[in-house]
Amino acid sequence: xxxxxxxxxxxxxxxxxxxxPAHAKLVALLLFVAAVVGTPRQALxxxxxxxxxxxxxxxxxxxxxxxxxxxxxxxxPFVVFAVLLPFIAVGPRVAxxxxxLSEAGLWGAWALLSKGTxxxxxxxxLGATTEPHExxxxxxxxxxxxxxxxxxxxxxxxxxxxLAELDRMRIARESRGFTARSIRHWPVLAATLGALFIxxxxxxxxxxxAMLSRGYTGRMPFAADLVATRQQWLTAxxxxxxxxxxxxxxxxxxxx
Amino acid sequence: xxxxxxxxxxxxxxxPDGHQALFGVDLHVHRGERVALLGPNGAGKTTLVLHLNxxxxxxxGTVRISGLPVAPDNLMEIRRRVGVVFQDPDDQLFMxxxxxxxxxxPANLGLSREVIAERVESALRAVGMLDFADRPxxxxxFGQRRRVAVATVLAMEPEILVLDxxxxxxxxxxRRELAQxxxxxxxxxxxxxxxxxxxxxxxxxxxxxxxxxxxxxxPTPDLLADEPLLARHRLELPYGLDPRGLGPRAGSRxxx
Numbered sequence: 001x002x003x004x005x006x007x008x009x010x011x012x013x014x015x016x017x018x019x020x021p022a023h024a025k026l027v028a029l030l031l032f033v034a035a036v037v038g039t040p041r042q043a044l045x046x047x048x049x050x051x052x053x054x055x056x057x058x059x060x061x062x063x064x065x066x067x068x069x070x071x072x073x074x075x076x077p078f079v080v081f082a083v084l085l086p087f088i089a090v091g092p093r094v095a096x097x098x099x100x101l102s103e104a105g106l107w108g109a110w111a112l113l114s115k116g117t118x119x120x121x122x123x124x125x126l127g128a129t130t131e132p133h134e135x136x137x138x139x140x141x142x143x144x145x146x147x148x149x150x151x152x153x154x155x156x157x158x159x160x161x162x163l164a165e166l167d168r169m170r171i172a173r174e175s176r177g178f179t180a181r182s183i184r185h186w187p188v189l190a191a192t193l194g195a196l197f198i199x200x201x202x203x204x205x206x207x208x209x210a211m212l213s214r215g216y217t218g219r220m221p222f223a224a225d226l227v228a229t230r231q232q233w234l235t236a237x238x239x240x241x242x243x244x245x246x247x248x249x250x251x252x253x254x255x256x
Numbered sequence: 257x258x259x260x261x262x263x264x265x266x267x268x269x270x271x272p273d274g275h276q277a278l279f280g281v282d283l284h285v286h287r288g289e290r291v292a293l294l295g296p297n298g299a300g301k302t303t304l305v306l307h308l309n310x311x312x313x314x315x316x317g318t319v320r321i322s323g324l325p326v327a328p329d330n331l332m333e334i335r336r337r338v339g340v341v342f343q344d345p346d347d348q349l350f351m352x353x354x355x356x357x358x359x360x361x362p363a364n365l366g367l368s369r370e371v372i373a374e375r376v377e378s379a380l381r382a383v384g385m386l387d388f389a390d391r392p393x394x395x396x397x398f399g400q401r402r403r404v405a406v407a408t409v410l411a412m413e414p415e416i417l418v419l420d421x422x423x424x425x426x427x428x429x430x431r432r433e434l435a436q437x438x439x440x441x442x443x444x445x446x447x448x449x450x451x452x453x454x455x456x457x458x459x460x461x462x463x464x465x466x467x468x469x470x471x472x473x474x475p476t477p478d479l480l481a482d483e484p485l486l487a488r489h490r491l492e493l494p495y496g497l498d499p500r501g502l503g504p505r506a507g508s509r510x511x512x
Contacts, residue, residue, distance in 0.1 A: 133352030133392060153352060160394050161346050206347040213309050213340045214361035214412065215332055221363030 009071065009127035016235070017061035017129045021228040022138035024236035029126050031240030033119045035247040041111035043250035050118050050243060054125070057239055063128045068121065071128070075120045078112060085109040132156050134226075141226045150220060154207075162200055169196065259323045260284040261416045261444045266317035267307055268468075269300075277303040279468035280317065285416065290438075290445040292455035292476060295465035296490035301448045304465065305418055308446075309338040322415055336365055339409030343421045345401035349393035354385065354404050357393060361412040379411035380404075383437050399430025403437065416444040423454045452480055452493050464489055 017025075032054075039046050058068060089105025130138075136156060140149045169192050173179075180189055208216075228236070262285035270276040277300040285291050295301045306312040307319055310326040319326040321337045342348050351357035358379055362372045380386040383403040393401055402422070409417065422438070423431050431454070438445060438458055449455055455462055456476045464472040464479065466489040472479055479485065481499040486492055493499060 136352060154350065157350050157352065157392075157394065158346075203347060206342065206344065207350050209306070209311055210340075210342050210348045211350070211360075212311055213335055213338075213342075214408065215335045215364030216360075217332075217364065221360065221366075 009124075010131055011063045011067055011128040013062055013129065015060060015062045015129070017057060017125075020129075020232055020236045021226050022130050022134040023141040023226050024228045024233050025126055025130060026135065026138045026142065028236040028240050029122050031237070032122050032243045035240060035243035036115050036118045039115075039247045039250050040254050041107060041114070043254060046246050046250040047114045047118070049246045053239055053242055053246075054118060054121050058121075058125055061125060061129050063125065068124050068128060071124045072117070072120050075116055078116045082109040082112040082116075085112065137226055146220065158200075158203070161203075162196065165199060166192070166196055258287065260286050260320075261289075261322050262308065262446065263320040263323075264304075264307075264317065267304070267314045267319060268316040269303060269307065269312060269314050277468055278307075278314070281465070281468070281470055283463060283470055283473075285444060285446055287415075287444055289461060290447065290459045292459035292462040293446055293448045293465055294450060294452065294455060294462050294479075294491060295448075296450060299465045299489075300468045301465055302420060305340060305420055305448055308416075308418055309335050309340055332365070336361075336412050337415045338418060339412055339414030339416070340418045341402075341405050341409055341420060341422065343424060345393070345398070345405040348405040348408060349401060351393070353390050353392055354380070354396070355389040357404065358389075358407050358411045361408060365412065375411040375413070379407040382410055382441065383407045384433075397430075399426050399433065402426065402430070402434060406434075406437065410441070410443075414443065416446060417441065419445065419447045419449075421449055421451070422447060423449065423451045450491060452486075452491065453497065456480055464491070466490075 032050075036047075036050055039050075058065070085108045086101035086105035087099075089102035089108060091102050091104040093100045094103050094106070095101075126135075133153075133156060136149060136153045139152060140146075173188070173192070178185070178188060180186075262283065264281050264283040267278055267281040268276070269278040281300075281304060293301060293304070303312065307314055307326070308321070310319075310328075310331045313326070321334055324330055324333060324337070326334050349357050351360055355376055358376045359372050362375045367375070376389070377386065380389055383406050385400060385403050385407060388396060388400065388404070393404060396404065406417075406419075406422075419438070422434060426434060435454070435458055438447075445459070447455065447459055459476050461474065462472075462476040462479050463470050464485070471489060472482075472485055477499070480493060483499070
């Protein structure tokens with residue numbers, strides 16, 4: 001809490017990518033991911049093309065590669081699954097060194113890894129170049145239903161408050177000589193979470209009262225005032241448009 | 257005298273679980289006054305505050321704000337006239353940026369974009385937080401957040417500012433800064449507190465709420481010098497403070 005820019009995803013900067021309006025970037029991300037996902041997995045060159053495009057965007061954004069890589073760790077469970085796939089999938093098998101692997105499994109693993117990595121990389125880049133509250137505004141601008149936008153906004157606002165509360169509770173526990181080490185300590189952690197839930201619930205009620213006191217009637221009073229010029233749209237959509245071209249070429253080349 | 261800004265007559269309230277918190281409160285506050293509402297924990301102070309803007313509706317008695325009765329038909333106007341600053345600024349500040357949060361109340365009033373922008377600017381200037389308009393609230397210090405919370409209701413141009421424990425959790429410097437801000441405002445103030453030095457510093461008049469009724473009403477220095485009265489209602493001056501040495505600060509406004 002308090003001072004400092006505490007958001008973990010955003011990398012502060014002033015590159016051309018940072019300056020683009022959030023809703024344009026969000027649309028660009030969706031289209032780029034759609035193009036990647038829609039590409040036949042045998043078109044290896046297409047994925048190389050996507051990777052070059054994405055790396056280009058990362059270079060323009062001037063976000064350090066190490067920063068992005070660390071945040072791509074969220075992909076890890078999928079990587080594990082992708083590694084397992086050639087072993088557990090059925091069908092014709094090929095020998096790779098001493099191992100006998102499923103051919104369909106290998107293709108599946110390749111598709112999962114390549115498409116997943118490109119998608120996660122693009123999403124992490126969006127997160128790194130866009131302030132979190134700008135993303136919420138973007139969702140509002142793109143007409144996501146109001147309740148969902150409000151839930152996202154409140155989550156963003158109160159996540160740090162609740163994490164700070166959780167941290168204070170942990171410190172208070174440890175100050176009385178308790179450190180969670182084994183499964184036998186889980187009941188204590190569960191009690192902490194229960195207390196945190198009740199506190200958060202009560203805070204929700206207090207926030208609601210404070211909102212009513214300022215005339216809240218159930219609707220957020222203003223729409224996001226994000227604007228993007230034609231030039232900004234074109235810049236943002238350059239990535240997915242080239243991506244769509246790659247995708248279309250891959251399909252055309254794959255036709256018999 | 258003119259119509260009081262705040263006019264409570266015989267206000268009684270019992271919570272749905274049967275616990276009665278208020279037993280007939282009579283209270284008048286006139287334009288330009290700064291009144292401290294003193295009382296121990298559990299005296300019904302917060303319950304009373306929630307009656308002032310119609311969050312709670314009294315079982316008996318009436319609440320009028322500048323002559324307008326608190327009734328379902330005019331809740332929006334009542335909430336414009338009564339600005340409540342709650343104790344925990346994290347309850348009050350829920351929007352992504354300071355500017356959005358201060359704009360929330362005026363936007364609920366249906367004001368135009370230009371008027372909202374003017375209101376936001378003047379309210380933030382009044383509390384010395386204009387430079388922080390585009391910061392997320394959770395990046396501010398506690399004292400700064402409380403000042404922004406005051407700005408969120410100032411932007412609605414209320415006729416009476418109700419502050420719930422304004423000095424709680426503030427360090428000495430933040431406490432003094434907030435006092436200076438309150439003194440600089442041209443608005444009627446009802447300050448709910450059990451911080452007696454703060455009451456005498458800022459408020460020429462005090463009332464004591466205890467056991468759900470007003471038990472004393474008079475100039476703050478007189479009430480605080482009446483040790484038996486304070487003791488009967490679980491109030492006391494901090495150690496070492498001599499009530500005879502307490503008086504209205506030089507330069508503070510005269511009553512009325």
